[in-house]
Amino acid sequence: MNIFEKAIYDLTADILKTEYKYDVKNSLELSSLIEYPPSPDLGDYALPCFSFSKTLHLSPDVIASELESKLQKHLLNKSPFTNIKARGPYLNFTVSSSSFAEEILPDIFNGNYFKRPSNIKRERVMIEFSQPNTHKGFHVGHLRNVALGDSLCRIFLYNGYDVIGANYIGDIGSHIAKCLWYLKKHNTQDPPENHRGEWLGEMYTNAVSKLEASNGQEKINFKAELSQLLREIDEKDHEIYQDWETTREWSMEDFREIYEWLDVKFDHFFYESEVDEEGRKIVIEGEKNGIFKKSEGAIGVDLDEEGLGFFMLLKSDGNTLYSTKDLALARKKFDKFEVERSIYVVGSEQTLHFKQVFATLKRMGYKQAEKCFHLPYALVVLPEGKMSSRQGNVILFSQLRKEIVESIQSIHLAEHRKNWSSKELEETSQKIAVAAIKYGMLNQDSNKNIVFSMDEWLVSEGDTGTYLVYAYVRIRSIGRKIPLKVSPDVDYSLLSHPNEKKLLRQMLDFNKTVFNAAELFRPSLLARMLYEFSKDFSRTYNTCSVMHAETEKLKASRLLLFHCVAETLQQGLNLLGISPPERM
Template sequence: MDFIIDATIKAVQQLYNTTITANDINLQQTRKEFEGQVTIVTFSFTKFSRKSPEQTGQDVGEYLLANIDEVSDFNIIKGFLNISIANSYWLYIYNNTISKESFGIAQPNGKKVMVEYSSPNTNKPLHLGHVRNNLLGYSVAAILEAAGYEVVKANLVNDRGIHICKSMLAWQMFGEGETPQSAGLKGDHLVGKYYVIFDKEYKRQIEDLKAVGKTEEEAKKSAPLIIQAQQMLQKWEAGDEAVISLWKTMNTWVYDGFAKTYKKLGVDFDQYYYESNTYLLGKDIIEEGLTKGIFFKKEDGSVWIDLTEEGLDQKLVLRADGTSVYITQDLGTAQLKYNDFGMDESIYVVGNEQDYHFKVLFLILQKLGKNWAKGLYHLSYGMVDLPSGKMKSREGTVVDADDLIAEMEATAKEQTEALGKTEGYSDEDKQHLYYMIGMGALKYFLLKVDPKKRLLFDPNESVDFQGHTGPFIQYTHARIKSVLSRAGDITQTNLTSELDPLERDLIITLSQYPETIEIAAKEFNPAAIANYIYDLAKIYNKFYHEKSILQAESSSLKNFRLKISSTTAKIIAHGMKLLGINVPERM
């Protein structure tokens, strides 16, 4: 609140003959257990007031109350001056700002940002970890766009390497020409099936070799299956037509499967990069780094960088035989992305097991003098766990995304029907509702937690209509829409009388939405939006239960409460959309 800051600067000048700036004022939102909406921390003022924090607060509070019409009262808790803002101010803010269609929509800021997420391997279906990754990346992109950025959503697909050769080889050996159509399986599940078959057969060969005296390490390296897979990779890199043809066929199956899962998850991409096109990139950058003395060669010809002064270690950037390592291609891909889009910032949404890799990548690019490297950021997120026994995975190791989505729809159906919330729905509408609630529950549960934290996902808990959940918020939106539907047309009314405390609290919460978007965008943290929308839904429900809307004491009050209800529904829908969640019109 700029007027509070300006008035506090004047108060300090007049009371203590001292000049301060806005940076010297610590303004906070008043804690819920105290009266007031804005708090000024007065501890830092005592050095020139020569008084206790409490007496300093008393001086400043009396000045504000006497000189600022918007200040209606104040109280002091130790060194915290809690300011109550007059109802007239909140009504003015609502009528002239919050109620406008443009509220919460930022103007373009002229900056471009790329958000890279998903980044799957093409040897198996997307799994639970990918779900958090995709939902997080998609939401961060939506939030940044809402904050005024031009956003590019990118997906770097890991479509080459030994992992895909394992699936290809197993299909050649055991597949008997099976296709997604003949098997009745999504393409990514079919390819994943052969990856599992390879792994089982490979382990069997290892045990056979150990039984005849090989060590485990020797057995892993000399098992016929792994040697054949390595030979297939060499053929791929050499451009062998038969291998390339099979690789394209099986990857096509996988992409078709991924597309269906992405559609179910409600995520999309503006730009795809493929490792098969980028894995040779970066070698020019290595030469550039050698010329600049950033890298050094060892006697065997391998190229390294010494990062010990930065608290890291020596890092290999090119093998002795001249072949790339991951950091090589990532250096090249980072340059390619910048060449393509010239973005101000680039966000990598990747799990926290890659923290070290990205520290090294960003540091190397900075040492190479890439000015754009200062805009690189690793959005590191924690793993997702499930309560033991809650779900079974198709492969027996990880929960795949399609199984999780099906489970969420089934859970939503069970709980929605138990609560009797589908009266008057056609079968088609019911299925759409179950999907909307199930996906809302999944997305909200995964996004309400700070990305850095590891979380435990419980499908049943996530669909609780009374808890800190997506369905609770979805139901609140449907409740508001029901009220508005019964009311018919709303007459435009600007309330001029006193606000009820619940109405005031609702307006205050609504007013915080643009700032919440800014915070979420700055921190790349959808949890800020998720928790804000939950707080808004809670406050509205309290207002709904304690105040009559359609039977209000006057027509002007009725129309005002309908208008504020409509605004609340709009903000809930907009905020949930930033999380990738749709809200129902009825429920």
């Protein structure tokens, strides 16, 4: 609740109590009612009066208009409100833009505003995301997960949480056996110099088609070979183990380079290979203790009570499953990292799986299981359907990066080629490309598929990441052109244009938006707010010039305003994982 909402609460709660004998139980009751009128012409805050109607035996319209007349006297002496007006069942409050400005601009100018939320110490939360498989290509679908997880880490951190960003590399399992099997027995190519992880992805796809094309005795032989290969990797003392280590590192090299380009960092890397053995022990022990049971040669847990069916934990050939390793991983998170809250950013097709994992952990006696949360997100699909590494019909990350960087450099940065160093050209195109990619992944709600079309991702107009960083660059450009020093010592009452007021209002709500983005696991809320904010800036840019301001005083006020807009935009973009360039 900001000071304006607080003022509305104080005024109305008092009148409701003294004049209507309506006892407002707590501040939440009123403050959660306070909302925004659909148009700024109506006011800045609104109190809907429906809920008082029943107890007061009056129509909401009457209540609103009675409150209006009773509150008029508060418009005088030092009130932040310039107007209190009933309209139908709503009581609308208008705040002067100078009150907004005085409240928010000094705080942003000195940097305190962005530190305030993180002063509150909250619990330790681990956010697990990305989880790429080695020996497979990194495609645009993986990018959505990375953008989402990374942004959530930043947003949680901003809000004061003790955040551990974790990756969980899928470096073991049957897909790897297939890849290595093909590499050993069928491949004739030499690995390339660069992007060898990506090349392994091709080998994996080849393996899948080879296996699918086989039948009869050949198929049986292939399966036996795969099973043996998997066992040999497990046993660690065969030649294939060396191959596994080498090729795994090829993939990791690719991943590290991608994360660095994307400006994504992890506090910890888990590997499936490190929890594999432990998982097996947990399951076997659980079977002895009677928590788990044998069924058709395999081990699992009966979750019928929870309505989750039978959950497989160990294959009948003794090899581990995804679920086996998830149990060991969770235990590690609880015991070693003392995680209080555990968030898994994983595709929505695994919703049932995680319900089963969490239920199993609970059966095993882990109280933390209640604070495990699967954050599902929908797929990135192609117009013709789902992407699949198995089939090889994927848009690789490297392809998107190449096309988007080339498009930015050839269409927009060409004009700077003579004056800028190649380093700046490179860095700027990288920053714009990252903005375009991450914003594109984040501005949409995570439960909706993204239909990927390369042409759309090369667009740099309208509701795009490019638009946001362009707005940022233009503001900073003003700062460079005006020979004035930004100062908070200005006349705030001069910022009275409706467009200027909108900007002030958005800045005032910034922290609340970031808070909601964390609590609802929705960076999209922040992304949308920043787009509106940038749009309002562009409008203000066209209507409220700094350079051509009528007076020097107005010039100084607007300079401060725009400076604060830039600071807020930069903060917000950073929380989306975007670091805007200073010029472009």
